[in-house]
Amino acid sequence: MLKATIEGIGRRTIQGIWRIGFATRFFLLVLFNSGTAFRRIGLTIREIYFTGVLSLIIILVSGLFVGMVLGLQGYETLQTYGSEEALGVLVALSLVRELGPVVAALLFASRAGSAITAEIGLMKATEQLSAMEMMAVNPIARVVAPRFWAGVISMPFLAALFSAMGIFGGYLVGVVLIGVDEGSFWSQMKNAVEFEQDVLNGIIKSVVFGIAITAIALFEGYDAPPTAEGVSGATTRTVVTSSLAVLALDFVLTAFMFRGIS
Amino acid sequence: MQGLFLTNENLVEIEQVEFGYGSRPVLKGINLTARKGQVIAIMGNSGCGKTTLLRLIGGQIKPSRGVVRVAGESIGDLDQAGLYRLRRKMGMLFQFGALFTDISVYDNVAYQLREHTDLPEDAIRDLVMMKLHAVGLRGAAHMMPSELSGGMARRVALARAIALEPMLLLYDEPFAGLDPISLGVTGNLIRRLTDTLGLTSLVVTHDIQESLKIVDYVYFVSEGVIEAQGTPKEILASDLPYVHQFVHGEADGPVPFHYPAPAYDDELRLKEQHA
Numbered sequence: 001m002l003k004a005t006i007e008g009i010g011r012r013t014i015q016g017i018w019r020i021g022f023a024t025r026f027f028l029l030v031l032f033n034s035g036t037a038f039r040r041i042g043l044t045i046r047e048i049y050f051t052g053v054l055s056l057i058i059i060l061v062s063g064l065f066v067g068m069v070l071g072l073q074g075y076e077t078l079q080t081y082g083s084e085e086a087l088g089v090l091v092a093l094s095l096v097r098e099l100g101p102v103v104a105a106l107l108f109a110s111r112a113g114s115a116i117t118a119e120i121g122l123m124k125a126t127e128q129l130s131a132m133e134m135m136a137v138n139p140i141a142r143v144v145a146p147r148f149w150a151g152v153i154s155m156p157f158l159a160a161l162f163s164a165m166g167i168f169g170g171y172l173v174g175v176v177l178i179g180v181d182e183g184s185f186w187s188q189m190k191n192a193v194e195f196e197q198d199v200l201n202g203i204i205k206s207v208v209f210g211i212a213i214t215a216i217a218l219f220e221g222y223d224a225p226p227t228a229e230g231v232s233g234a235t236t237r238t239v240v241t242s243s244l245a246v247l248a249l250d251f252v253l254t255a256f257m258f259r260g261i262s
Numbered sequence: 263m264q265g266l267f268l269t270n271e272n273l274v275e276i277e278q279v280e281f282g283y284g285s286r287p288v289l290k291g292i293n294l295t296a297r298k299g300q301v302i303a304i305m306g307n308s309g310c311g312k313t314t315l316l317r318l319i320g321g322q323i324k325p326s327r328g329v330v331r332v333a334g335e336s337i338g339d340l341d342q343a344g345l346y347r348l349r350r351k352m353g354m355l356f357q358f359g360a361l362f363t364d365i366s367v368y369d370n371v372a373y374q375l376r377e378h379t380d381l382p383e384d385a386i387r388d389l390v391m392m393k394l395h396a397v398g399l400r401g402a403a404h405m406m407p408s409e410l411s412g413g414m415a416r417r418v419a420l421a422r423a424i425a426l427e428p429m430l431l432l433y434d435e436p437f438a439g440l441d442p443i444s445l446g447v448t449g450n451l452i453r454r455l456t457d458t459l460g461l462t463s464l465v466v467t468h469d470i471q472e473s474l475k476i477v478d479y480v481y482f483v484s485e486g487v488i489e490a491q492g493t494p495k496e497i498l499a500s501d502l503p504y505v506h507q508f509v510h511g512e513a514d515g516p517v518p519f520h521y522p523a524p525a526y527d528d529e530l531r532l533k534e535q536h537a
Contacts, residue, residue: 127360131419134320134354134432135374136346142377 023219030148030218033141043146044153051112051147051214052154056161058111059104063095063162066103067169070094074170075178087180088189091170092163096193096202097258100163102250105209108151108158109242113217116147117238120221121231129222144222148214155210156203163202201257208249213242273298273430273462274319279328281314288314290486291328296479298429301456301463303473305508306483312466315483316432319464320354321345332430350378353423354432358439359415361407367394367418368403374425393421397451413444420451430462431455437469445469449476470509474498482508484516 037044074090120143123129129139167189174180193199217238224234274296281289288311296302304312317323318330321337330337335348361370371390375381381389394400397417407415416436423431436452437445453476456463467473474480474494482490482497482505490497490505497505507515523529 126358126363127356128362130322131354131356131360131362133322134349134352135377136349137374137377138342138346 019223022223023215026219026222027215029140030145030215033138034145034149036138036141037145037149040146043142044149047147047150048154051108051116051150052158055108055111055154055158058107059158059162060165062103062107063100063165064169066099066162067091067095067166067171068173069169070099070166071170071173071178075174075180084174084180085184086188087170087174088167088185088187089192091174092167092189092193093198095163095166095170096198098250098254100166101159101202101205101209102246104159104162105155105206105213105246106243107162108155108210109213109217109246110239112151112154113213113238113242114235116151116214116217117221117224117235118231120144120147120218121224121226121234124222124224125226125231144218148218151214151217152207152210155213156206159202159206159209197258201253204257205250205253208253209246212245212249216242216245271298272296273333274464275329275331276315276319277329277331279315279318279325279330281311281318281323281325288486289318289325292483292486292488294481294488296462296464298462299456299460300478301453301465301476303477303480304464304466304483305468305470305473305480306489307468307508310483311486312468312483313434316354316434316464316466319430320352320432321349350426351428352430352432353426353428355416355419355423355434355436357435358412359407359419361410361415361419361422363407366403367399367405367407367410370407370418371403371422371425373422378426389425390421393425394418396424396455397421398447411444413440413447416440416444416448417451420448420455424455424459424461427459428461430464433463433465433467435467436465437467437472445472449473452476468508470511 070091071087074087074094075084078084078086078090120129123143129143132139132142171185175182175185220234220238220241221231224230272295274294276292276294279289279292280287292311292315294302294304294315304315306312314323318325319332319337321340324338332348333351335344337345337348340348361367362373365373368390371393372386375386375389379386391400391403394403397420399414399417399421402410402414402418407418410418431452433452436448440448449472452463452465455461465473465477474497477494479493480491480497481488484504490500490502492500498509500506500509504516506512513519
């Protein structure tokens, strides 16, 4: 009984390490075969449409609501200390530093990441990837790399739009609805938000999240067993793994980026 | 027309090839040759290693022992660039067509022409229409793969496979799941395209009736070895137990009905109950 348990743990550990190895090799292969994605930029633009543009609705609507909630909650708290004019700062910093990149990435993982895994997994299951290989077309270069770069390019734009919509939502609730002074809302925000410290770091975060989510989604699809359960399992794993990866990476990046702030 | 391009030159040579998935051996020393212009059938019951053989010829997997040669080149020794160069002269028809579902029939057939040639779109259009006409589906050019029947999808895949005029065509179960009319149409197409385009065709199948009508030579694979081989006439006349069972579709014989299992009495614990 004990022996079987230990063997099971050992087997799973070895399998896990193998999978990390495969995933790393796959990621390097994608980078190595990225030439086509830029030479034939049309392929990548098509994928930007499918992963980025089609995710816009969910990103914009979520951004608006998150901003509105921030406006309400922030006002409640700030009012206690009599500093409700700082609402603009609170909303903007929360969104640009954290919520924009993170929530947009989580939404991107569930909207676009799952679609990428399902599509690649089904292409594999229906032998479309094998057919491509037999036609002397490298599926990593032709199918995987354009999707990867499309995800990496889309993510910072989606995060920026999420933050912009969020700030607008905060403005709607704070200024238009509650009546916080409009001038101080914007001017305090302008003074407090720094481009390098806040905006640029937010962009860097979203690029890293874009790389992680798209790489995980593509690998899960490419590695999915060619069956219905295989593809559905891979799709679930994409959402779970990439969401956890986003949150873990966010902690690491934040620790590095904001350690100097007092 | 039959045999117009038939020569004594071997296009595919397989010598003492062994292959296994993990520790499970699938092929245990296969020898096979296909002369230019021939239609060869590779037959055997499900799971005997027929498709693996096709994947070895296409270079998707490499043999653990032995040599697979196509047009004189050893597939196992080629690097990716060499393999891709050779694959441009090969076509493969997958079991259910494996058409790209996000693009139309026309774009599917044009796919390889666009990927591998710099032909202007006018020339590509003419070539695509010629290939589609050859399989009788010129009228379906604008359709999407999801709108096609199984037989039509198989024919579009065939048109796509011959787009670059290959020298070798590999078919993985081209007759699986087809109605009798589509079955006859597909069989005739394989024979006709082989003869008119000067191809060599390797057909993996277990459809004995349809394939014996169109092929020149048959290899029977069983348990990873070539169990029997010969012309369709020789196969039909064969008294080898395995071939006899296969040709006549008998439920029991050298290929047993029952998968290996413990004794039936033991399994049902009959003895214990009587005791």
